[in-house]
Amino acid sequence: MIKYVINRLLNMIPVIFALTFVVFTIMYFTPGDPTAVILGNEYSEEASQQLKQELGLDKPFLVQFFNYVGNLVRGDFGMSYITRAPVSEQLFGRFPNTFKVVIGAMIFCVGLGVPIGVFSGTKPYSFLSNVTMIIGLLGVSLPIFWLGLLLILLFSVKLGWLPSSGIDGFSSLILPSIALGANYMANIMRTTRSSMLEVIRQDYIRTAKAKGVSSRNVVRKHALKNAMMPTITVIGMNIGALLGGVVLTETVFSIPGTGRLLVESINKRDTPSVLGCLVIMALCVAISNLIVDLIYAYIDPRIKAQYSGGRGE
């Protein structure tokens, strides 16, 4: 198992490196002179040249890239063009807010999606199962930002129960989590339901029933673990989309998080901040993919066996 984890961690390095290269290249070719952005009204030919030298912008592309990566490894994301403060300060100041929203959405969509999916998979023709199917179908098609606006209209403006913006306290997390998670909840629910339907027809379930296992235990001990594989895949695939959706959720609910920082930095042409946000988010996706793979390996003994010399542990 440790071998597997190390293997996966090592695999992550070239991916992150290559991705940094891609994003850096895209940003490098941004038209316009960054020194003009930094200097603003104080712009002059001389000052521009001097600043370029200071920031290393006069060096060739590859030298700039490796400087950036070198600093990145040491946790230095460069200096913001606008605030002239280190980008890392902004990033780490804002990241906790994003993290809270994403975790809230995860809890919402896994906590609701999986149980409902399991339930409607075991009782496929019940009224509740049909209702969840319809909700699932509609939920997958709901745009995050519209749902966010509707939630604000209903729960903040009309009922006045929950705050519509900001991020202080638990109550302000509820609406953003629902808005961000609804899509994926519907997705997880649908996947769990259909894989549960699939598993429940298998021979080993019939065997378990035949030998007198109670139906609750059949679901809990025999069906669930097998039915979870596709669900975990879907959860893993959705983590990336969830992090992408954060940009929208943070815009709708005016949450000062990484996503909002990204949009603000793009508008201000603050390239180092944009780069920092993108690298941090990619790192998050990579780490969460790793976690999902570990859960996978934990559940599926075949994957574990592959990495322990085929002999199993």
Place this chain on the structure above:
Amino acid sequence: MTENTLNKKYTTKKEFFKQYKKKSRLQEIWQRFLKNKLAVVGLVLFTLIVLVAIFAPLIADYDNDAIKLNIPKRLTPPNSEHIFGTDEMGRDIFARIVHGARISLMVGLSSVLIALLIGGAFGAIAGFFGGKIDNVIMRSMDVFLCLPDVLLALAIVAAFGTSLVNMTIAIGLSFTPKFSRVVRSAVMSVRGIEYIEAARAIGATNKRIISHHVLINCIGPIIVQVTLYVANAILTISALSFIGLGIQAPTPEWGNMLASGRAFMRDNAYIVMAPGFAIFITILSLNLLGDGLRDALDPRLKQ
């Protein structure tokens, strides 16, 4: 004797054999599709949206209703003249939605076409040749999969500006890795089948085998993905416009209508209803259509 009975019922040989004639594969798929009510609803809805987009100039006046400011009439709630009301500039929301459909569909379809052409080419090569080529192509595609596609599109738009063309390219490129995966797996499933071997045996070149035999047999799963990704692309455009990095203000687009209406929604909730619903219905119709096509094309997958 047998010949006589044959003649009584069927006047010609052709008619006799008609009863044994196998339905074509396309007919079978179509019939399976029609049996799925939700899929038909999706098809009808999407056709309607396409028709609205095509005939938009006939339905609503672009310059006078969708673009021109009409301040005295600003924020009129829905009434018989303006069925969805007017926005904060007094423009008719219905007219703006009708014309917004054009942009959404245009960007949606063309960005998926870009993704399909580029991603499809890489995917087909990777899947068909396998081995080292496959490894190199798919590893580099995996790199992009680490960045959520909205963010990748954002990065491209950030670097090159927010014109309509840039957005289409940005969204197309951000979907490319996913299409290469889809096409690759479809090609791999076809690659080992006998007719490919037969084609090679009679001396067909690789290029011909890929274009005439492999791709044509992969078309099912690809069409399904195209449908679902057009929905995704339309969502991405409106998302980008919503955060202010997509289609810019006077041009009607569903996402930027929501963004500009947001400031006024506390007292005029209707202002965010229609544009959001337009996005929702479009995505829903494409999702239904895509799911229906998947079930019709491959009944084994039906859940």
